[in-house]
Amino acid sequence: xxxxxxxxxxxFLLTVLLTACSGKQDLQDGYYTAQALEFSHGWKEYVTIxxxxxxxxxxxxxxxxxxxxxxxxxxxxxxxxxxxxxTYPNEYTRYxxxxxxxxxxxxxxxxxxxxxxxxSSFEKLAAxxxxxxxxxxxDVVIVDTSH
Numbered sequence: 001x002x003x004x005x006x007x008x009x010x011x012f013l014l015t016v017l018l019t020a021c022s023g024k025q026d027l028q029d030g031y032y033t034a035q036a037l038e039f040s041h042g043w044k045e046y047v048t049i050x051x052x053x054x055x056x057x058x059x060x061x062x063x064x065x066x067x068x069x070x071x072x073x074x075x076x077x078x079x080x081x082x083x084x085x086x087t088y089p090n091e092y093t094r095y096x097x098x099x100x101x102x103x104x105x106x107x108x109x110x111x112x113x114x115x116x117x118x119x120s121s122f123e124k125l126a127a128x129x130x131x132x133x134x135x136x137x138x139d140v141v142i143v144d145t146s147h
Contacts, residue, residue, distance in 0.1 A: 027051045027105075028136030034129035036063075036121060036145045043071050045118070045145065047125040049100070051133050056104050059097040061122055063089070085114030096122045105130035121145040 028051060035046040043063035050058040063071040071077065072090040082088045092115035099109045100122075109126065111119035128143045 027054050027056065027130070027133040029053065030133070030136065030138050032129050032132040032138060033140045034125040034132065034143050035140055036125065037142050038144075038146065039066065040117075040121075040145070042066075045121050045125060047097075047100075047122065047129045049129050049133060056101055056130075056133070059101045061093045061097040061100075061125070081114075087112050087114040089118075092118055096126075100126050105133075 031048060031050050033046055033048040036044045038044070042065055044065075045061070045063040048060045049056050065071070072088075072093055074089070078088040078090060092112045095112055096109055096119065099107060103109075105126065109119065109123055124143050124145050128141045132138070132141050
């Protein structure tokens, strides 16, 4: 009988330990947005996530100009950036967003060469938006992303 009690205790402790180490966050269901404090080179970046069932199920990362035009829709900007930096907004915004989704806010976000400034901003915005989701605060959080 003592052996069974010991085994039950061991299984219980393992379950508690694995749950604590799983990295699962207590995210509140809803939509959350973090937005840059200021425009940079004519664009203001933002990250919006949707949390369902305590998990991030969608991520949008982009930027808009003062008129509300979305950066990844700007074909002229895309061509210029692709030729000078080797990447463009529609590529790196999706890449960074997919990493946040896969890591559920816990993983490291790898930078893309040519989009390191956006990488730094994204990390700050992502941390802020995940924190909002933990707190369940759906107000847009404004983040100083200056370098």
